[in-house]
Amino acid sequence: xxxxxxxxxxxxxxxxxxxxxxxxxxxxxxxxxxxxxxxxxxxxxxxxxxxxxxxxxxxxxxxxxxxxxxxxxxxxxxxxxxxxxxxxxxxxxxxxxxxxxxxxxxxxxxxxxxxxxxxxxxxxxxxxxxxxxxxxxxxxxxxxxxxxxxxxxxxxxxxxxxxxxxxxxxxxxxxxxxxxxxxxxxxxxxxxxxxxxxxxxxxxxxxxxxxxxxxxxxxxxxxxxxxxxxxxxxxxxxxxxxxxxxxxxxxxxxxxxxxxxxxxxxxxxxxxxxxxxxxxxxxxxxxxxxxxxxxxxxxxxxxxxxxxxxxxxxxxxxxxxxxx
Amino acid sequence: xxxxxxxxxxxxxxxxxxxxxxxxxxxxxxxxxxxxxxxxxxxxxxxxxxxxxxxxxxxxxxxxxxxxxxxxxxxxxxxxxxxxxxxxxxxxxxxxxxxxxxxxxxxxxxxxxxxxxxxxxxxxxxxxxxxxxxxxxxxxxxxxxxxxxxxxxxxxxxxxxxxxxxxxxxxxxxxxxxxxxxxxxxxxxxxxxxxxxxxxx
Ligand SMILES: Cc1cc2nc3c(=O)[nH]c(=O)nc-3n(C[C@H](O)[C@H](O)[C@H](O)COP(=O)(O)OP(=O)(O)OC[C@H]3O[C@@H](n4cnc5c(N)ncnc54)[C@H](O)[C@@H]3O)c2cc1C
Ligand code: FES
Ligand code: FES
Numbered sequence: 001x002x003x004x005x006x007x008x009x010x011x012x013x014x015x016x017x018x019x020x021x022x023x024x025x026x027x028x029x030x031x032x033x034x035x036x037x038x039x040x041x042x043x044x045x046x047x048x049x050x051x052x053x054x055x056x057x058x059x060x061x062x063x064x065x066x067x068x069x070x071x072x073x074x075x076x077x078x079x080x081x082x083x084x085x086x087x088x089x090x091x092x093x094x095x096x097x098x099x100x101x102x103x104x105x106x107x108x109x110x111x112x113x114x115x116x117x118x119x120x121x122x123x124x125x126x127x128x129x130x131x132x133x134x135x136x137x138x139x140x141x142x143x144x145x146x147x148x149x150x151x152x153x154x155x156x157x158x159x160x161x162x163x164x165x166x167x168x169x170x171x172x173x174x175x176x177x178x179x180x181x182x183x184x185x186x187x188x189x190x191x192x193x194x195x196x197x198x199x200x201x202x203x204x205x206x207x208x209x210x211x212x213x214x215x216x217x218x219x220x221x222x223x224x225x226x227x228x229x230x231x232x233x234x235x236x237x238x239x240x241x242x243x244x245x246x247x248x249x250x251x252x253x254x255x256x257x258x259x260x261x262x263x264x265x266x267x268x269x270x271x272x273x274x275x276x277x278x279x280x281x282x283x284x285x286x287x288x289x290x291x292x293x294x295x296x297x298x299x300x301x302x303x304x305x306x307x308x309x310x311x312x313x314x315x316x317x318x319x320x321x322x323x324x
Numbered sequence: 325x326x327x328x329x330x331x332x333x334x335x336x337x338x339x340x341x342x343x344x345x346x347x348x349x350x351x352x353x354x355x356x357x358x359x360x361x362x363x364x365x366x367x368x369x370x371x372x373x374x375x376x377x378x379x380x381x382x383x384x385x386x387x388x389x390x391x392x393x394x395x396x397x398x399x400x401x402x403x404x405x406x407x408x409x410x411x412x413x414x415x416x417x418x419x420x421x422x423x424x425x426x427x428x429x430x431x432x433x434x435x436x437x438x439x440x441x442x443x444x445x446x447x448x449x450x451x452x453x454x455x456x457x458x459x460x461x462x463x464x465x466x467x468x469x470x471x472x473x474x475x476x477x478x479x480x481x482x483x484x485x486x487x488x489x490x491x492x493x494x495x496x497x498x499x500x501x502x503x504x505x506x507x508x509x510x511x512x513x514x515x516x517x518x519x520x521x522x523x524x525x
Pocket of ligand 1: 026027028029030031032033034035036070071096097098099102105106107108109110111112113114161162163164209210211212235236237238411412413
């Protein structure tokens with residue numbers, strides 16, 4: 001690993017000051033993504049600003065919803081009894097990610113900031129526009145089994161790998177952000193972005209901004225499921241995943257939230273499908289119509305065409321599991 | 325000058341020159357930032373690190389880029405904790421920090437200032453093995469043994485966390501520990517036994 005300067009801060013203001021004055025600096029939280037990328041030479045920050053002592057670890061629930069500090073550990077959120085009871089989709093999605101050890105290190109802010117697992121991004125000897133703008137996308141005509149089927153560009157077909165983010169997108173969460181200019185809120189579905197012509201930008205966080213918390217509004221979804229399909233039963237990234245949250249009254253779906261992971265550069269919210277589901281009777285769902293509609297915009301590459309069939313089956317399975 | 329000294333001084337020289345180059349660009353910034361910072365280490369500096377390992381307090385000096393795993397193995401010579409992948413993918417490096425299992429290969433040593441670390445060397449009580457160690461022996465929970473220290477540290481935490489209530493749950497919550505010899509069924513047997521015996525610590 002290339003050496004770097006290291007500093008530790010205990011207030012949000014100090015952390016922001018350091019970052020404002022050191023454009024080459026990076027925050028470090030759990031380190032599970034950043035240290036890995038630094039070992040590979042993919043990330044080469046001049047300086048690390050350790051934010052683990054910032055007072056941003058709260059997990060609190062009130063009438064408006066759930067607020068999670070950016071430095072709360074993934075495992076602390078998933079083990080919180082109130083979160084388990086009121087936000088089961090979020091807990092399932094967190095527990096579907098990584099391993100028990102990694103979830104004990106990984107923070108909520110770090111999780112949504114984690115970078116793609118595209119092998120071309122990770123291997124500094126290969127071309128990748130996300131890592132090295134202008135070098136080309138190795139995956140486009142290379143080995144692209146794990147890659148996007150929605151919203152990609154000819155500059156980048158990588159996917160965002162965070163499981164938790166798929167649930168947060170479905171649950172209409174908000175990202176709270178601070179910088180020396182003040183605070184702002186980013187709706188979760190606008191946090192990650194599509195690659196377009198600037199695939200090096202994963203999300204809409206601006207330089208100098210710190211994520212302070214994530215807010216998940218209170219909801220009345222009584223049927224939830226996060227389904228993750230991967231190459232082995234656990235401890236692997238998603239090929240596709242589906243987050244479902246439904247409010248079912250009697251036999252009728254009164255409202256629905258649906259999002260997919262492993263298919264795009266951002267969690268892929270399925271608003272049209274949500275509308276199709278709303279008002280439907282649960283015994284009378286036409287999965288063929290629903291999933292055909294979802295997949296009509298999909299664009300596949302040499303090795304990932306299987307994601308269409310797999311994705312359709314996964315959506316049906318996730319909804320059925322939620323309804324059980 | 326022996327070989328090692330030569331290596332060291334060349335390395336120090338290289339480090340200092342790169343550090344100087346960096347400093348000329350960023351020195352005013354560094355000084356200012358320092359006013360807000362509790363701790364700061366520049367390129368050529370080692371940082372003080374207070375860390376307790378297996379009940380022994382250490383006052384060390386480390387470069388920021390040293391991982392907790394390398395600190396344990398290379399500086400403290402506690403080689404029970406293994407390096408499998410060095411990228412968080414295998415669990416061989418699992419240790420407990422303040423009672424929680426983590427992958428020591430992805431944690432910078434300096435991020436563990438003031439913390440209590442327990443490694444595989446710290447779980448037996450003198451000559452009495454930890455119940456989990458005994459269970460691994462009783463159930464042949466290993467073949468080559470390379471993954472075993474990580475498996476045992478992870479298994480102890482798995483029981484303590486309350487994630488060992490069924491074979492399925494153990495499989496899921498032990499999935500961060502890869503065993504290339506495929507001793508998985510026996511590992512699950514060992515965890516089940518300790519869980520039943522209620523001997524988790
Ligand atoms: C082997 C392995 C398997 C994994 N499998 C999965 C999986 O299946 N599913 C899944 O979802 N994830 C998986 N992960 C990824 C893991 O979830 C992330 O690495 C983790 O969530 C990152 O959190 P962190 O706190 O460690 O982030 P760090 O590594 O500390 O930081 C990551 C990035 O976020 C930035 N950052 C951190 N906090 C803030 C903040 N508050 N404000 C602004 N920027 C910030 C950092 O500057 C850095 O760029 C896996 C990781 C590994 C190593
Ligand atoms: S060596 Fe740390 S997980 Fe493999
Ligand atoms: S015993 Fe050989 S790797 Fe597990």
